[in-house]
Amino acid sequence: MNHDKISILGISGSLRLNSSASTVLHIVSGLFPDHVDFLIYKGLEHIPAFNDSEAAPPVVSSFIQSIEKADAVFFCIPEYAFGVPGALKNALDWTVSSTAFSNKPTALITAASSGDKAHAALLLTLTALGANIPDSARLLLPFIRTRLTERGEIKDADTLLKIKDQCRSLLEIISTGNS
Numbered sequence: 001m002n003h004d005k006i007s008i009l010g011i012s013g014s015l016r017l018n019s020s021a022s023t024v025l026h027i028v029s030g031l032f033p034d035h036v037d038f039l040i041y042k043g044l045e046h047i048p049a050f051n052d053s054e055a056a057p058p059v060v061s062s063f064i065q066s067i068e069k070a071d072a073v074f075f076c077i078p079e080y081a082f083g084v085p086g087a088l089k090n091a092l093d094w095t096v097s098s099t100a101f102s103n104k105p106t107a108l109i110t111a112a113s114s115g116d117k118a119h120a121a122l123l124l125t126l127t128a129l130g131a132n133i134p135d136s137a138r139l140l141l142p143f144i145r146t147r148l149t150e151r152g153e154i155k156d157a158d159t160l161l162k163i164k165d166q167c168r169s170l171l172e173i174i175s176t177g178n179s
């Protein structure tokens with residue numbers, strides 16, 4: 001990284017209105033300092049089911065380029081039926097033949113009722129893709145509904161502190177290139 005501005009691409013694993021994961025991602029986006037451009041990716045629902053028999057459609061190429069261009073990627077996901085939400089897993093399948101995630105500083109929050117299975121599964125996928133996702137950039141937030149107010153704020157100081165620590169850690173990884 002040799003530029004002053006840092007760009008982070010935020011990806012929510014949920015397409016739902018009033019999604020807890022998207023709410024947490026929105027909170028995360030506001031925790032970084034001014035020299036960070038935090039852009040939330042909006043096109044997940046437009047990515048077609050993976051099939052590389054023909055050239056990737058423009059929406060997929062654009063998704064991959066967004067990851068390549070970013071200095072880091074920050075995921076916030078729920079768990080559905082004991083797994084990673086299908087739309088996100090499908091989008092990541094398209095990146096397998098690219099080097100988009102190769103050594104990419106990456107953070108993950110899993111915000112769900114329990115979430116441990118999706119958390120572990122996405123970490124496996126991201127590791128397979130070559131992402132740089134050290135322990136300090138991984139956070140599991142179970143019982144997520146009890147941690148958020150109706151206005152979309154974090155209720156307890158401890159959860160907020162953990163998220164802030166994670167953001168700080170991601171910035172360190174970006175600037176040093178080390179995990």
Ligand SMILES: Cc1cc2nc3c(=O)[nH]c(=O)nc-3n(C[C@H](O)[C@H](O)[C@H](O)COP(=O)(O)O)c2cc1C
Pocket residue numbers: 014015016018019020021022077078079080081082083111112113114115116144145
């Ligand atoms: C279709 C569906 C399946 C779910 N399955 C699980 C599950 O297997 N494990 C879990 O911890 N939570 C599960 N949940 C609860 C969600 O993780 C939790 O409600 C979360 O806040 C929803 O995320 P979202 O609002 O970001 O979409 C499920 C929710 C939905 C809607």
